[in-house]
Amino acid sequence: MKLEAGDRIIVESNKVGSPTRRGEVVEVLAEGDHPRYRVRWDDGHESVFTxxxxxxxxxxxSR
Structure with a gap:
């Protein structure tokens, strides 16, 4: 998966009753075999995400 700043990321839950997470890529930290992105999630917090x-x-x- 190759993302750029501004793209939206959607993480489907694999647990019953857990919501889908959505966020916006703020920064690309690493690309290649082990990509990492700084994501601002819709609940307002930011995290580094692989x-x-x-x-x-x-x-x-695309929205």
Whole structure:
């Protein structure tokens, strides 16, 4: 998964009753085999995120 600042990330929950997480990529920290992104989640907090198989992206401007 290759993301750019401004793209949206959606992380589907694999637990019953847990909500889907959504956020915006603020910064690309690392690319390649082990990508890392700074994400501002819709609940307002930021974290460093490495996407797993439960994540997918919406490119900026596709909403």
């Amino acid at each position: 996407p797993g198989p439960d994540a997918h992206a919406e490119p900026a401007g």
